[in-house]
Amino acid sequence: MWNDIFLKFNIYMEYKKYPLEWLDLLITVTLNPSNTDVSVITQEQADHIESRLREEILCLQSFIKGQVFSINKENEIDLLIKQYHASLIALLDQTIRNQEQITSEIKLIQDLNKSLLTNIDELLSFLETRFSKYISLDERVPVTYLEVTKHEFKVKTDRLQKCISHDPVVKLLIKKLTHFVTASTYPYELTFRVVLYLRELINGLEEIDWIRSNREDFSQLEQLLIYMNFNSKKFMNILTDRLANEVNCYEHTVERMDKLLYFYKAYNQLHRKPDTKLNPKYRDLDTVINNWFSQEIVYLEKKLRLTVIPLQGSTATTSRNGTKTIQKILCVLSTDQMALILRATDDLRIIHAKSLTEVFRTMAPHLSTPYKEDISHEAMRSKAYNPEERDRQIAIETLERIIQRIREY
Structure with missing residues (x-):
């Protein structure tokens, strides 16, 4: 027990000097073929590094939260998170350069580098999710960071495809995500805002209970996309077509109006995430859908009036x-x-x-x-x-x- 306490105290004292010191030395010196003969690293040493790495990432997350909690000024928190984010991206770049210099025969070191990439990416995701307001969202994503992110998204997208149904919205999402992870060029600038939006979207998709498909108004998937302001024109068309089909199932105009008003109420009671949008250059999802509701309600009101008044004379x-x-x-x-x-x-x-x-x-x-x-x-x-x-x-x-x-x- 005392050994564990002593070890954690030593780690804490190291953090007070430079929190990323162990990770930095591991990547820039120990596993850098330009500075070290990595072929002499033994399996036992590799196992020790792997074990320490996992503990280090968890300790860093806890330490960063403690640092932010102890700072009172917003501008100091902003600077701190930006420093961590920039440093981790630099370490990510160096890890990929190390990996490129390792021959395929040295599988032990390749596996260590892969583990490093996974853990650094996890730490970046932690910063970008927990402290997104301090990340410069409109900065262009570095190439190495993008490659690691695309690999992460591909793994999660492949996993989601196993849950795929005949729902056209699901097919649309899988198609968009697959294009993102496989494309070499994009019709828009790849910023941190784009990556963070897609990461939150994928995380939301992973939380959906795909088995429970019953719905009275809006499915879990539709609720997620409405919350995320998924303002894709195709999604808007799919959503309005579904609502129109359900409303038109009723024979009488009064019943159709009743169902439409129910959907209208249910739609506006759903949660929204502020300042979030799939396509910043297009109208918000709410603007388009609420306009559709308004036009449909006006149409049914006029139709109702025309069918009632002639009968009354x-x-x-x-x-x-x-x-x-x-x-x-x-x-x-x-x-x-x-x-x-x-x-x-x-x-x-x-x-x-x-x-x-x-x-x-x-x-x-x-x-x-x-x-x-x-x-x-x-x-x-x-x-x-x-x-x-x-x-x-x-x-x-x-x-x-x-x-x-x-x-x-």
């Missing part, structure tokens, strides 16, 4: 004494939903009347719904104080659509 009815014609306005909301909105406007004193009952008594004769031509003001008053959760949700969604439309004016 004239929308004018006579008053109870038969002397005055009352012009009615058709509203696609139900009586309960209109009652809720009118109650809210009265509570906020947007409209003024002697009482809420007076509001309903005045307005009810001039309103009709697709299901009821004559509305009772007493029924409206009763429903306003005992709303069902479904009516409350539809009223809220309607007001949100009004707000969105006003913002577009």
Whole structure:
């Protein structure tokens, strides 16, 4: 036990001088064919290096977290993370140069270098995931770093392909990831932002439970892509086609509207990651999908109006004494939903009347719904104080659509 404590104390004292010292010496001296005859390294020494390497990476992660935690100034944290990131990329480059100088016969050293590449890449991933805000995301990715990253992504993509289904979204993702790891040229600049986006996307895909495929609104995969602002035109088309097909399964326009509003609500309740986007030069996923929802809702509203009004004939009815014609306005909301909105406007004193009952008594004769031509003001008053959760949700969604439309004016 005391030996372990003493060893950890020695490692800690080494870290206080230069945290990457052991890793640096191993790569630039011990395993560098230009400075050392690596062929004399024995299996026992290699095993010791391998064992120490794993412990070193875990200790470094813990030490870096402790350093960041102990610093109060953001600019000092920023400098610290950038120094670590640049140093690790330099060590990664040197490891690859070492590997290129080793002949295939010295398999022991080749395996050590492969292990080094894996562990340095893990440490870089730790920095880029935990402290991404301090990484210069728009800097171009170094070639050696890109090669190591592509190898990592290829291994994970191959593993994901075993889970592949007939889902067109899955096929689209596999195709994009496969192109990234196999292509030699790209139509966009390869920055750290691109790499970090793809790494987080792949990590998210690995967490999906592919066996549990049941969904009521949006699948786990769709939720991930919406969270990541995966603004691929093909994905947008696939998503809107699926939603349209599910809505159009219903025969009646009212049922279609109901299903569409349900999807609209469910979509806007999903989580989003701020300042994240697959293609920075194209519109956000939310912009395109919300516009699609708005256009579909407007279309169904007009269709609903056209199918109801001809059946009613004239929308004018006579008053109870038969002397005055009352012009009615058709509203696609139900009586309960209109009652809720009118109650809210009265509570906020947007409209003024002697009482809420007076509001309903005045307005009810001039309103009709697709299901009821004559509305009772007493029924409206009763429903306003005992709303069902479904009516409350539809009223809220309607007001949100009004707000969105006003913002577009």
